[in-house]
Amino acid sequence: MPVPEALTALAKILGDRLSRSKSDLDLHGRNETYFPFAPPDAVAYPETTEEVAAIARICAQHDCPMTGWGAGTSLEGHALPVRGGISVDFSRMNRVLQINPQDMDCVVQPGVTREALNQELRATGLFFPVDPGANASLGGMASTRASGTTAVRYGTMRDNVLGLEAVLADGRVIRTGTRARKSAAGYDLTGLFVGAEGTLGLITELTLKLQGQPEAISAAVCAFDEIGPAVETVIETIQMGIPMARIEFVDAATAAAVNAYSGASFPEMPHLMVEFHGSEAGVAEQAESFGALVGEHGGHGFDWSSRPEDRNALWTMRHNAYYACLATRKGATALVTDLCVPISRLAEAVEETRADIAAATIPGPILGHVGDGNFHAILLVEPGNTAELDEAKALSHRMVERALRMGGTATGEHGIGMGKLGYMDKEHGAAWDVMGALKQALDPNNLMNPGKMVRQG
Amino acid sequence: MPVPEALTALAKILGDRLSRSKSDLDLHGRNETYFPFAPPDAVAYPETTEEVAAIARICAQHDCPMTGWGAGTSLEGHALPVRGGISVDFSRMNRVLQINPQDMDCVVQPGVTREALNQELRATGLFFPVDPGANASLGGMASTRASGTTAVRYGTMRDNVLGLEAVLADGRVIRTGTRARKSAAGYDLTGLFVGAEGTLGLITELTLKLQGQPEAISAAVCAFDEIGPAVETVIETIQMGIPMARIEFVDAATAAAVNAYSGASFPEMPHLMVEFHGSEAGVAEQAESFGALVGEHGGHGFDWSSRPEDRNALWTMRHNAYYACLATRKGATALVTDLCVPISRLAEAVEETRADIAAATIPGPILGHVGDGNFHAILLVEPGNTAELDEAKALSHRMVERALRMGGTATGEHGIGMGKLGYMDKEHGAAWDVMGALKQALDPNNLMNPGKMVRQG
Ligand SMILES: Cc1cc2nc3c(=O)[nH]c(=O)nc-3n(C[C@H](O)[C@H](O)[C@H](O)COP(=O)(O)OP(=O)(O)OC[C@H]3O[C@@H](n4cnc5c(N)ncnc54)[C@H](O)[C@@H]3O)c2cc1C
Ligand SMILES: Cc1cc2nc3c(=O)[nH]c(=O)nc-3n(C[C@H](O)[C@H](O)[C@H](O)COP(=O)(O)OP(=O)(O)OC[C@H]3O[C@@H](n4cnc5c(N)ncnc54)[C@H](O)[C@@H]3O)c2cc1C
Numbered sequence: 050m051p052v053p054e055a056l057t058a059l060a061k062i063l064g065d066r067l068s069r070s071k072s073d074l075d076l077h078g079r080n081e082t083y084f085p086f087a088p089p090d091a092v093a094y095p096e097t098t099e100e101v102a103a104i105a106r107i108c109a110q111h112d113c114p115m116t117g118w119g120a121g122t123s124l125e126g127h128a129l130p131v132r133g134g135i136s137v138d139f140s141r142m143n144r145v146l147q148i149n150p151q152d153m154d155c156v157v158q159p160g161v162t163r164e165a166l167n168q169e170l171r172a173t174g175l176f177f178p179v180d181p182g183a184n185a186s187l188g189g190m191a192s193t194r195a196s197g198t199t200a201v202r203y204g205t206m207r208d209n210v211l212g213l214e215a216v217l218a219d220g221r222v223i224r225t226g227t228r229a230r231k232s233a234a235g236y237d238l239t240g241l242f243v244g245a246e247g248t249l250g251l252i253t254e255l256t257l258k259l260q261g262q263p264e265a266i267s268a269a270v271c272a273f274d275e276i277g278p279a280v281e282t283v284i285e286t287i288q289m290g291i292p293m294a295r296i297e298f299v300d301a302a303t304a305a306a307v308n309a310y311s312g313a314s315f316p317e318m319p320h321l322m323v324e325f326h327g328s329e330a331g332v333a334e335q336a337e338s339f340g341a342l343v344g345e346h347g348g349h350g351f352d353w354s355s356r357p358e359d360r361n362a363l364w365t366m367r368h369n370a371y372y373a374c375l376a377t378r379k380g381a382t383a384l385v386t387d388l389c390v391p392i393s394r395l396a397e398a399v400e401e402t403r404a405d406i407a408a409a410t411i412p413g414p415i416l417g418h419v420g421d422g423n424f425h426a427i428l429l430v431e432p433g434n435t436a437e438l439d440e441a442k443a444l445s446h447r448m449v450e451r452a453l454r455m456g457g458t459a460t461g462e463h464g465i466g467m468g469k470l471g472y473m474d475k476e477h478g479a480a481w482d483v484m485g486a487l488k489q490a491l492d493p494n495n496l497m498n499p500g501k502m503v504r505q506g
Numbered sequence: 507m508p509v510p511e512a513l514t515a516l517a518k519i520l521g522d523r524l525s526r527s528k529s530d531l532d533l534h535g536r537n538e539t540y541f542p543f544a545p546p547d548a549v550a551y552p553e554t555t556e557e558v559a560a561i562a563r564i565c566a567q568h569d570c571p572m573t574g575w576g577a578g579t580s581l582e583g584h585a586l587p588v589r590g591g592i593s594v595d596f597s598r599m600n601r602v603l604q605i606n607p608q609d610m611d612c613v614v615q616p617g618v619t620r621e622a623l624n625q626e627l628r629a630t631g632l633f634f635p636v637d638p639g640a641n642a643s644l645g646g647m648a649s650t651r652a653s654g655t656t657a658v659r660y661g662t663m664r665d666n667v668l669g670l671e672a673v674l675a676d677g678r679v680i681r682t683g684t685r686a687r688k689s690a691a692g693y694d695l696t697g698l699f700v701g702a703e704g705t706l707g708l709i710t711e712l713t714l715k716l717q718g719q720p721e722a723i724s725a726a727v728c729a730f731d732e733i734g735p736a737v738e739t740v741i742e743t744i745q746m747g748i749p750m751a752r753i754e755f756v757d758a759a760t761a762a763a764v765n766a767y768s769g770a771s772f773p774e775m776p777h778l779m780v781e782f783h784g785s786e787a788g789v790a791e792q793a794e795s796f797g798a799l800v801g802e803h804g805g806h807g808f809d810w811s812s813r814p815e816d817r818n819a820l821w822t823m824r825h826n827a828y829y830a831c832l833a834t835r836k837g838a839t840a841l842v843t844d845l846c847v848p849i850s851r852l853a854e855a856v857e858e859t860r861a862d863i864a865a866a867t868i869p870g871p872i873l874g875h876v877g878d879g880n881f882h883a884i885l886l887v888e889p890g891n892t893a894e895l896d897e898a899k900a901l902s903h904r905m906v907e908r909a910l911r912m913g914g915t916a917t918g919e920h921g922i923g924m925g926k927l928g929y930m931d932k933e934h935g936a937a938w939d940v941m942g943a944l945k946q947a948l949d950p951n952n953l954m955n956p957g958k959m960v961r962q963g
Contacts, residue, residue, distance in 0.1 A: 151741060151850035194690040205688050207697070208665065223937040229846040230878045231662050232915035233651040233701055234933055235922060235959060236941045240664070240697035244690055261747040284608060290718040290784075327747075331788055389686040393608035421687045458689035465692060476691055480680040483948065484693045490947035491940065502692065 052090050052134060055113035059093060059135065062103050066094040066141070077118055077128070077136040083382045083430065083438060084126035084467055089116065089136040096141045098214060098222060098253040104137060105251065106220035108496055115218075116498045117247035119189025120162060122181075124385045125466025127193060127246050131500040137251055139188050145169045146254070153259045154211060154228055159188025159252045166257075175259040178203035181462070182368040188252045193464040194244030198367065201420030202294040202326065203260060205462065210243050214254035218492040228256060241487070246464055247498040249491045263326035266294075267336055267355040268363055271348040272318040276300065276403065278346035279319045280396035283419045285342050287392065291335050293420060294326040295364075300403065302377075302414035303370055310373030311366045316350065321419075322367055324360070374414045374427040381429040384441040384468075388452035389423040389461025398455055402426060402448055409444055411437050423461035465502055474504075509547050509591060512570035516550060516592070519560050523551040523598070534575055534585070534593040540839045540887065540895060541583035541924055546573065546593040553598045555671060555679060555710040561594060562708065563677035565953055572675075573955045574704035576646025577619060579638075581842045582923025584650060584703050588957040594708055596645050602626050603711070610716045611668060611685055616645025616709045623714075632716040635660035638919070639825040645709045650921040651701030655824065658877030659751040659783065660717060662919065667700050671711035675949040685713060698944070703921055704955040706948045720783035723751075724793055724812040725820055728805040729775040733757065733860065735803035736776045737853035740876045742799050744849065748792050750877060751783040752821075757860065759834075759871035760827055767830030768823045773807065778876075779824055781817070831871045831884040838886040841898040841925075845909035846880040846918025855912055859883060859905055866901055868894050880918035906932075922959055931961075 060067045068074075069091045078088030090113075095101045108115050114134025121128055130136055139160035147156040150173050157166060164184045166177050179190060181197040189195075191213065196205035203209065212226020225238035242249060273279040276298075283296055299307070299322070304315040321343075325335040336353055354360060366373075375383055390398045399415060406413040406426060417424025426448065428441040449459045449472050459472040473481045485503040488495075517524045526548045535545030547570075552558045565572050571591025578585055587593055596617035604613040607630050614623060621641045623634050636647060638654035646652075648670065653662035660666065669683020682695035699706060730736040733755075740753055756764070756779070761772040778800075782792040793810055811817060823830075832840055847855045856872060863870040863883060874881025883905065885898040906916045906929050916929040930938045942960040945952075 149848065149850065151745070152848040153745070154848070194694075196688055196690075200688060204665075205690075207688075207694065208661075217940070221936050223940055224935065225937050227915045227933075228848040228913040229880075229909075229915045229918065230849070231651075231653055231657060231664075231846060231880065231918055233653075233844075233917045233919050233921040234915050234926065235701070235930060235938070236706075236944055237651075237664065237694075237697045237701055238937055238940060240694045241944075244692070244694055249693075261745060263747065288608070288610070288718060290720065328791060330791055334785060334787055387690075389688060391606065391609040391611070391685040392687070393606065423686075423688065452686075456684055457686040458684045458691050460690045461686065461688055462690050464690040469691065473692060476684075478681065479678050480682050480695055481692070483674070483680055483695060486947040487693060487698075487944060490943040 051112040055108055055111035056091050058107045058111065059104060062100065063093055068092045068094070077130070077138065080126045080129055081122055082124050082126070083384050084129060087129040087131050089130040090133050092136045092138050094138050094141045098216065101137065101216045101251055101253050102220045102222050105216050105218060108135065109219050109494065112494060112496070114496050114499050115251065117188065117192065117251050119159065119186030120184060122183035122185045123189065123193055123466060124463045125468035127464060127466035127501065129467065131467065139186060142253065148173060150175060152228060153261065154256055155259055156254060156256050157187055158254060159186060161187050163187065163190065170259065174262050176262055177257055178260050179206055179209050187255055187257065191243050191252055191255055192245060192247050196418065196462040198295040198297055198418060200418060201296055202292060207240060207243050209258045210239055210255055211258055212239055212256040213242055213252050215242055215250035215252050217250045218494065218496045226256060244464070246466065246502055248488060248502040250497060265329045265332040265355065266324060266326055266360065267332050267353055268324040268360040269336070269353045270320055270322045270363060271343050272316050272320050272350045273346065273348050274318060276319050276399050277396050278348065279321055280399060280419060282321060282342050282346045282348060284392055286339055287420065289338065291338050293323050295324040296420040297322040297367055298417050298419040298424065299370060300415040302412065303374060303416045306373040306377045306414055307366050307370055310376050311369060313366055322363060370416055371427060374429065378412060378429040380432065382432050384428040384430065384445055385463065386426045386428065386445045386448045387460045387463040388448050388457060389421060390452050390455040390457030392422045394455040395419060395422050398451055399424060401451060405444060405447055409440055411440055413444065421461060422457065467501070470501065508569040512565055512568035513548050515564045515568065516561060519557065520550055525549045525551070534595065537583045537586055538579055539581050539583065540841050541586060544586040544588050546587040547590050549593045549595050551595050551598045555673065558594065558673045558708055558710050559677045559679050562673050562675060565592065566676050566951070569951060569953070571953050571956050572708065574645065574649065574708050576616065576643030577641060579640035579642045580646065580650055580923060581920045582925035584921055584923035584958065586924065588924065596643060599710065605630060607632060609685060610718065611713055612716055613711060613713050614644055615711060616643060618644050620644065620647065627716065631719050633719055634714055635717050636663055636666050644712055644714065648700050648709055648712055649702060649704050651919070653875065653919040655752040655754055655875060657875060658753055659749060664697060664700050666715045667696055667712055668715055669696055669713040670699055670709050672699055672707035672709050674707045675951065675953045683713060703923065703959055705945060705959040707954060722786045722789040722812065723781060723783055723817065724789050724810055725781040725817040726793070726810045727777055727779045727820060728800050729773050729777050729807045730803065730805050731775060733776050733856050734853050735805065736778050737856060737876060739778060739799050739803045739805060741849055743796055744877065746795065748795050750780050752781040753877040754779040754824055755874050755876040755881060756827060757872040759869065760831060760873045763830040763834045763871055764823050764827055767833050768826060770823055779820060827873055828884060831886065835869060835886040837889065839889050841885040841887065841902055842920065843883045843885065843902045843905045844917045844920040845905050845914060846878060847909050847912040847914030849879045851912040852876060852879050855908055856881060858908060862901060862904055866897055868897055870901065878918060879914065927958065
């Protein structure tokens with residue numbers, strides 16, 4: 050039994066920071082959505098890169114799987130240690146190591162959460178823009194290539210990680226990238242680790258781009274009678290080059306859920322929620338141009354606000370939309386879909402999905418980051434009801450097929466984890482074998498988050 | 507002798523599109539800078555992906571090296587087939603395959619040049635922003651992770667390639683990415699091929715992001731007494747979030763060279779050249795804010811123009827600056843340096859470099875894409891004069907050391923090729939071995955542009 054030997058050796062270096070308590074194993078065997086409980090054999094809480102490297106060396110020696118754990122908010126069962134071994138929980142590596150205001154970058158440990166980072170940045174006039182709603186860890190966000198409401202303006206984690214430090218499966222420590230804004234020096238290893246879901250190594254440090262707090266921000270919400278004109282408004286906004294910082298879609302069912310959950314009073318119709326960042330005059334001009342487009346497409350209830358408290362209320366509601374939808378069905382768990390298509394196909398993709406869900410027996414409110422062509426259906430199923438879960442999976446399956454048929458992807462931002470592994474072949478074809486070859490090159494004994502990402506032997 | 511057998515087999519499928527003419531071998535053995543002549547054994551001119559795949563299969567069978575050739579404008583001897591074999595010249599794969607105006611993307615063959623693409627896009631109101639000055643091919647630009655004057659606003663090739671098709675060393679054809687704006691579906695293979703300098707495979711198709719032509723553009727040039735305040739102006743412009751589309755620095759020597767070459771009449775001082783893209787009001791506001799910063803830092807001769815002919819003249823001069831510098835020394839060849847540092851270190855890096863060159867016997871005008879912290883010295887040497895070339899290399903060496911010491915990179919945009927291979931170990935350490943492992947995984951027989959990028963056996 051290799052794992053027990055590994056645990057003995059790990060306990061020697063970590064002491065009580067190697068935990069086998071039931072509560073720890075339970076926590077790290079659970080996930081945010083519908084995947085079955087899958088606990089690790091132990092949970093390691095490293096505090097330094099050197100400790101992570103020592104953990105990897107011991108695990109390599111004893112053939113013990115290692116699966117990173119950030120905040121556990123991923124939606125496809127990514128962080129579940131499905132082949133046992135240890136969870137490497139980064140919550141104690143949660144320091145902001147450097148903030149470089151002139152260079153507008155910072156260096157953080159992977160366990161720092163998005164909210165904690167922005168809290169620390171507050172006094173500097175800078176902020177970190179990637180915002181998946183959940184208070185995820187930056188190591189986890191990098192590993193899933195997360196994005197969220199602001200990606201339409203500031204990009205995804207792919208665009209906002211300048212460099213990183215990682216511990217490989219054999220315990221070697223590498224650094225990728227630099228603090229320069231760009232580089233043409235060799236293969237883009239930073240980009241390779243971002244989105245690798247911990248299957249190539251454990252990220253122990255990140256250098257992140259920051260943004261200046263805009264001089265002015267304004268936000269608005271407006272309602273449409275139909276989905277089509279709402280999406281048309283988005284397409285034209287992009288084409289006119291109006292630089293929105295966020296543009297979110299919620300359907301009528303989501304609006305209703307948010308009303309019930311957050312005490313809001315949105316009409317039960319499709320909505321767009323937008324935000325602009327810029328100078329006072331710039332934001333005013335953008336608001337005006339956008340308002341005109343909304344009018345042309347029959348949008349109404351259009352209401353601007355540049356008061357921070359109104360904006361915060363709006364985005365808090367949006368961020369709670371997932372929980373609001375969950376709450377519409379008592380005790381439900383969710384299967385959250387995540388397709389992303391070329392924007393020209395977005396209206397069609399949303400409409401077809403809407404119709405498909407309408408014909409099903411389970412509810413599935415739709416919402417999404419429509420500026421990127423990305424949306425989610427939150428399919429609500431009764432835990433343990435396999436018929437419903439099968440129905441949800443069938444709906445999700447058709448959505449993925451739809452996305453691929455339209456030139457899109459099975460996952461815009463949530464990642465592969467366990468839920469999308471079955472689509473890798475279809476989406477990537479021979480390129481999936483190339484991913485397998487890369488995994489084999491960096492982790493030949495398949496110790497880093499095994500069971501994920503590549504073809505399973 | 508494996509290569510002759512390969513050539514026989516290749517000639518069978520390519521006919522006279524496999525050339526062994528002296529002029530073809532000469533052309534593909536030359537480079538834009540100081541690297542010695544290194545001709546291929548033959549030049550292949552494929553017209554389709556299938557032909558490229560067939561070429562790769564034949565070369566794999568006969569152990570014959572393959573080196574891609576785009577427009578041959580790279581500056582570090584990238585495209586020189588230093589181990590012989592064939593040059594795969596993409597000039598006949600020069601079709602724009604799709605333009606999708608609603609999605610603001612296009613699909614091109616790799617031999618399409620930047621200028622040809624923008625010509626085809628003219629009627630659509632869209633443009634492709636990455637602009638290295640030279641009329642490079644898009645396959646070459648992707649392969650070097652090129653950037654240029656507009657990267658400060660629109661990013662580098664890393665940010666503007668949505669997906670690609672590549673032929674691997676064994677002839678397999680893969681497709682990476684999709685036409686969706688973002689994806690979290692697996693390892694970022696697009697990013698891996700971008701910047702790989704043809705060492706992992708041959709790119710046969712690219713899906714590129716496009717930008718809308720801005721409603722208004724204005725450009726300006728202004729002079730400073732010293733380098734320091736010019737760079738300070740740049741830093742503050744970025745920090746204020748003024749979204750410049752280009753911000754270029756030229757030193758006094760470059761200004762003089764441009765005067766002589768293009769009949770301009772810049773004062774012989776450091777200059778900034780800037781451009782803003784946006785709405786009429788937005789551009790006016792940006793110009794005003796920038797003008798104020800220039801004034802605060804003692805800049806003068808500040809002059810705006812929104813007339814296209816003036817702007818074109820300005821950027822043509824900038825793009826010809828390399829040739830203008832070359833022309834200051836009759837018959838000279840150049841060693842072009844390419845450091846990139848965190849912007850907070852830029853003034854220091856430029857000043858130290860300036861002083862170092864001033865103490866040398868060879869001239870070396872400085873210019874650069876300062877918004878990214880990236881600048882070049884064009885070190886002019888007499889061909890065949892090894893003492894001068896050694897002096898240039900020593901200067902370049904100190905510049906790289908300076909960049910690395912300051913947290914930057916040996917190459918901001920030109921890439922590794924032959925000139926920077928010696929710095930990979932120092933810049934990347936153990937991560938360079940990881941690059942070697944990736945190369946080994948995808949091209950185990952080292953047939954794709956051998957002699958480049960990874961540790962040489
Ligand atoms: C309400 C809600 C809304 C959401 N909205 C969005 C959204 O808008 N956009 C979006 O992109 N996502 C969204 N998500 C999903 C989730 O927040 C993201 O996937 C996030 O990036 C996960 O980060 P985490 O720290 O929770 O990672 P975890 O779930 O802990 O781990 C995710 C993966 O990363 C690996 N990992 C974690 N840390 C490391 C490390 N240091 N090194 C190597 N591997 C590591 C794990 O092994 C796992 O494979 C949402 C989730 C919820 C619950
Ligand atoms: C005057 C001047 C100014 C310049 N300014 C800039 C600048 O501002 N910014 C900048 O980034 N660069 C600049 N460059 C450098 C050069 O233009 C870029 O490196 C450009 O990307 C090279 O493209 P190319 O088509 O000429 O490629 P080539 O020189 O033909 O090839 C470059 C590399 O790519 C490989 N390659 C080419 N095509 C393919 C393919 N289809 N598949 C796989 N591999 C391939 C080659 O093997 C080689 O390794 C400048 C050059 C000159 C001469």
